[in-house]
Amino acid sequence: MNARLAAIARAAVLPLAIFAVWEVLARAHALPDSLSRPSAIAGALGGELLDGSLFAMAGQTLVAATAGWLLGGALAIALGIAIGTIPLLRITVGPALELMRSVPPVALIPIALLAFGLGPKLEILMVAFAVFWPVVIFTAGGVRAIDPRMLEVARALRFSPLERALRFVLPAAAQRIAVGLRVGAGIALVVAVTTEIIANPSGIGYGIAFSATTLRPDQTFADLLALAVVGFAINALLVGGERRLFAWANA
């Protein structure tokens, strides 16, 4: 226990030192006003926590990111299983998927804006699009790695394709799929925030962009910090969750 506390204490030294120097320099007017100061940022953060606006923003971002992740993930798993089990499909659709994959999602936001206009639908669909790629690749990879004899047994036992997918393919490829979903979850948050910064007027990303354009640096940094915490928490959750779920495989 002591070692852990010591490690956390050591980790805190650098940030605290930076905040201290920042505060002192800001008070001495040695820094541009646009940098604000830790005390003001803390105040803005406190204000947002108290009036619930921070939770509202975070909630909007997380809801959109999760919805997009579920949507993109489900579609990707379905297509991934199909691609993994039907070689002809893989050869035909594969190159097109590779091409689409290399377009950064952010470049498609303007197109999505044209199609869907401002609003949560835009964000959810953007996230779904971005999440789709890693999940479909990992799923297809996981499915292709399944022992073909097991699938033959399933076919011999006269299971329908759907039943084969659900009862055999899915569980066998589960770990790879989980990794893909985890990668997707990381992307989900990033794409959600990016969409908010550029297009969608809701969520933490929008909060940061709005505070910046209305020249409120303390609020900008406060929201940025909140986003860092959210990102860190989600990442920790995902890594921990995957480890626990698949401890049996990694043992």
Add this chain to the structure above:
Amino acid sequence: MQQKTLFDTAHGVLSHTVLDVRNVGVTYGSREVMHDVTFSVTQGDFITIVGPSGCGKTTLLRAMAGLTTPTTGSVRFKDGAIGEPHAEVAVVFQDYNRALLPWRTVSGNIALALEARRIPRAEHAGRIAALLARVGLASYADHFPKALSGGLQQRVQIARALAQEPEVLLMDEPFGALDAMTRQRLQDEILAIWGSTPTTVVFITHDLEEAIYLGNRIIVLEANPGRIGADIRVDLPRPRNQLATREDERFLAIRHRLFGLLSSE
């Protein structure tokens, strides 16, 4: 060649000490790993250090190499105490695959020792070629270590150590990870190398027969804590031969003696 026989039979009377291990003790926390080890290494010796696992052979070698500092006592090299690795003391590790630079060719790996000694670039090619010839790696100069078998990789490490032109060559179970046939071949090779250079070798092994076959002196370490159990002179004739020497009755006698010493653990 004349020099070697003198040292072998005259029991080092005319020689001088290169490494002096004095009352070396090593303790980790509350565990005493090595207790009061004292012996001298004479120039031209081929000393083998043998003992069961846990007797601290590697710890002793690392102290002699200057990689670790003993808790008590000291290791002295000719002029002074060894606290840090000494330029005249070269080390060959057992895990050759981790001790070589995978991104450099065989020549490049040997060159590293030359670069460290600030030997002019122009001389590198000649020296490397000579070293490769000595260890039998002439045709592998431009190979990467990963492409070589274990025995060949270990030869690269030996060549690199020789590139230091060291007074003392410390070898930590260098053939332990190799198959029996490769091991025998390398045993004869290291003897040939030792015979043709004024180098002193300290060779760690857990293999009794290897210890007797190679050395002119065997230091037996007992375990828990590591301490000297015996210091045996080996009077077998040179050059050694894998068949003849191992069947020599003196060989068998020493083998019996070592077996007795080490199985009473």
Add this chain to the structure above:
Amino acid sequence: MRVLPGLAFIVAVVALTELACDAHLVSPAIVPAPHDIWTALVAGIGSGELWAPIRATIAHLLLGWFAACALGVALGALVGLTAFGRAYVAPTLEFLRPLPASAIAPVGLLLIGRNDLMIVAVIVFGAIWPVLLGSMHGFATVEPRLHEVSRTLQLSPAHALRSIAIPSALPDIIAGARVSIAIALILAVVAEILASTGGLGDWLNLAERSYRAPDLYAGVLLVGLIGVATNAGLVRLEAYVLRWKESPAWQ
């Protein structure tokens, strides 16, 4: 020959889109006919209208990425090679890693304003992470045995850094650099959208606002092309630098 089904699929999709547009099944404001996109692309490049944005984006991208790599490797070495760095600095960096890089863009706008410096600065801030973390990891995981070899050979610290630490860390550094350039492209687009001072991001934004769908799609294609080209280039570089890693023939 193996490419044929994939190619056929792509051609089929383009052809179907063309037909759908002709039959007015989709709104040309959202999905322009492929031949219109092609016309816009050719016209833009021919007239030079597209050249300035292309050049600007590539310049931003490469400048930002190079700076990010240089800083990332230097910082990574400092943090990965010293026990002090690993204990006091690494944790803060690990905390900041899951922060969506695009969130820096509004902050850059706030602190620097609408200009090229802001765009490059945003790229550097965001693209440094993969290289920094890869570099940190690479330097922190140098084979300990090689450290001992370095000591027994009496290598000077500079020599050891040059001949052992850096080559050892290079695979991780390059892997990071590959991810880095993908992020750099995304951030270039985001920052250019916010700054409105030129580049493909600005082009996309303006095209979307004035409902010039063919121009928009043409721009998206170019962004994707830049992404593919830069990635392919780095894959080549990676293969060359790591050619010593090929599996041994005798095994």
